[in-house]
Amino acid sequence: MPQPHDSDFAVDEVAEDIARLRIAVVNVYLIGSPAGGGRAVADWVLVDAGLAHGAAEILRVAAERFGVESRPAAIVLTHGHFDHVGALESPLAVWDVPVYAHVAELPFLTGRANFPPPDATVGAGVLARVAPAEPGQGIDLGDRVQALPATGRVPGMPSWRWIHTPGHSPGSITFYNKKQGFVVAGDVLFYGSIGRTDLPGGDHDLLMRSIFDKLLPLGDDTKVLPGHMDLTTIGKERATNPFILEYAETNSRN
Ligand SMILES: [Zn+2]
Numbered sequence: 001m002p003q004p005h006d007s008d009f010a011v012d013e014v015a016e017d018i019a020r021l022r023i024a025v026v027n028v029y030l031i032g033s034p035a036g037g038g039r040a041v042a043d044w045v046l047v048d049a050g051l052a053h054g055a056a057e058i059l060r061v062a063a064e065r066f067g068v069e070s071r072p073a074a075i076v077l078t079h080g081h082f083d084h085v086g087a088l089e090s091p092l093a094v095w096d097v098p099v100y101a102h103v104a105e106l107p108f109l110t111g112r113a114n115f116p117p118p119d120a121t122v123g124a125g126v127l128a129r130v131a132p133a134e135p136g137q138g139i140d141l142g143d144r145v146q147a148l149p150a151t152g153r154v155p156g157m158p159s160w161r162w163i164h165t166p167g168h169s170p171g172s173i174t175f176y177n178k179k180q181g182f183v184v185a186g187d188v189l190f191y192g193s194i195g196r197t198d199l200p201g202g203d204h205d206l207l208m209r210s211i212f213d214k215l216l217p218l219g220d221d222t223k224v225l226p227g228h229m230d231l232t233t234i235g236k237e238r239a240t241n242p243f244i245l246e247y248a249e250t251n252s253r254n
Pocket residue numbers: 079081168187
């Protein structure tokens with residue numbers, strides 16, 4: 001695969017305690033307040049791991065933001081697609097930390113079920129070393145990955161709750177912080193778009209119901225931090241997202 005360019009990476013601060021690291025077309029989030037105020041090491045969580053070639057950048061940004069000795073309390077996954085778990089190998093070699101995902105996503109993360117082959121832009125090489133396998137075979141994190149608590153609690157993120165928002169994949173989840181008004185949306189809802197549902201395990205109607213029943217009720221001011229592309233808000237998507245408008249129109253006719 002081509003060598004990554006510097007422009008493949010960018011960090012921006014969404015809030016004092018939320019940084020977005022863009023790895024090519026994928027967003028990962030580092031959630032927790034940076035070190036400071038006499039603390040050399042901070043408490044934080046990594047949400048998703050992005051494309052394989054971003055692994056070193058994740059470690060670099062984490063050290064810079066939280067301290068060289070720091071490691072996250074946990075790594076949490078919005079879902080198990082290659083473009084969101086591809087860089088897990090290096091961080092997991094350095095950090096002895098648990099990985100959490102929705103229980104319905106675990107088969108794809110423990111080698112028991114396969115997502116389709118990653119496309120050409122996604123580096124399967126590093127993953128192949130985590131889980132020697134045919135291209136396209138699910139990643140096998142073994143006992144490094146476990147189900148999120150059924151209570152909705154997110155380990156390491158006390159102000160956040162996870163919400164099951166299936167449709168893009170069976171165990172797709174979003175992370176919601178009511179007080180700050182943020183939802184980390186993975187591949188469920190994007191700026192002007194929604195997650196694709198043509199992959200195995202995808203279900204368009206289920207995805208739309210997740211968006212209508214679980215995300216839109218979070219309120220128009222809620223900021224959406226997606227797994228790809230730019231940030232948006234629930235209000236903006238409710239008003240302008242063509243998939244949401246079409247679904248609303250279709251269902252009001254029924
Ligand atoms: Zn995905």
